[in-house]
Amino acid sequence: MAFLTRRTFMGLMGVAALTPVLGGCSSEQPATAQEGNQSTDASANANGMRTVDTDKGQVEIPANPQTIVSDYYLGELLAVDVKPVIASPYALNNPFLAGMCDGIEELNTVSAETSLEMIAEKQPDLIITITEADYDKYSKIAPTVYIQDGKRSDEDLFRYIASLVNKEEAAEAYINEFNDKVAMVKDEMVSIVGDRTVSILEVWPQEIYTMGSRFARGGSILYDMWGLKAPEPIQSTMVDGDETYKVISVEALPDYAGDFILYGVLDGADSAYVDDSKLWQNLPAVKADRVLPYEQVAFMHRD
Incomplete structure (x- = not known):
């Protein structure tokens, strides 16, 4: 990989990684949410409960929840120094969260009953x-x-989750620090990429996914925050439009592959049907060594 593309990838990794700006995330026992400012869409009652607006209507939750379970949103909770007692195995396997998850049990997904x-x-x-x-x-x-996937921007989603555990101020502090990191390297990213395009391609068994700024895998940083451009079929539908992702064939790769390609492979998937194809090997980004591999489990969520 060329020097500049290494710097590009390391810059992306440095910004996309969850950095614990608040201490205490690696204590042995799961932390609990502390009482603080309540969300503006909630009202408290005398029973220590409050009503919040959710994607399933209004729901009554504890004003100060202590024992929390989440099947997806681990990164958002850790970022405001709250540990659930149970979390998704996919989130717990994220290398960016290593050392922050002691004491959290992995949700047993063998069956719905378990x-x-x-x-x-x-x-x-x-x-x-x-x-x-x-x-x-x-x-x-x-x-x-219940939080509907893709309904909110990444920042609004984070703020909403923080409001459920009374951590609004901590969320704002985290967002400000995160945005400062994004801005710090924006000029460098833009100077490296220039008017060339960037795409995200991810290989699953017999399926290739391409994503824009409305899904995970760092797309919102690439396209929205850094202002980089995607190939036209991605830019028009998944950056400027509302489409989140698209499954494409090997034959469609030339239309969806950018001058730089962020390339992920689902854990356990065999990517040989892509890597060994002449269409892949003849892509300009592949020939120029501008393919930037990422670990799928690390970029799976949008935290």
Whole structure:
């Protein structure tokens, strides 16, 4: 990999990585949310509960939740110094969160029944989920907030989750520091890429995913915050438009491959059908060594 492309990739990794700006994330016991300012869309009552607006309507949750389960949003909670007692195995395997997850149990995903039993044993007072299909089951265990994927911008999503655990000020401090890091390297990224295009391609078994700024994998940093451009089919639909991702064929690669390619492979997937194809090998970015590999599990979420 050429020197400049190494710097490009390391710059992206440095900004995209979750940096613990608040201390205490590696203590042995799961931390709890501390009482603080309540969200503006919530009202407290005398029973220590408050009503919040959610993507399933209004839900009554504890004013100061102590035992939290989340099947997806681990990074957002850790960033405001809150540890759930149970989290998704996919989130716990994220290398950017290494050393921050001691004491968090991995959600048993062998079956829906085992997952529910495990959650119930913890007696949570708040469940935060991305999985609409599990909402009714979770709601029978504890107050549950369902968050529809892709409905909010990354910052608004973070603010919303922080408001559920009374960490609005911590979230604003984190966002400000994060945005400063993005701005610090923007000029360098723009000077390296120039008017060339950047694309995100991810290989799954017999499927190639391409993404813009409305999904995960750092797209919002590349396109929205740094202002880099994608190939036209991505730019028009997944950056300027509302489409989140698209599954493409090997034959479509020339249309979706940018001058720089961020390239991920699903853990366990065989990418030979792409890597060994003449279409892939003849792409300008491949020939010029401007393919920047990323670890899929590290970029899977949008935190």
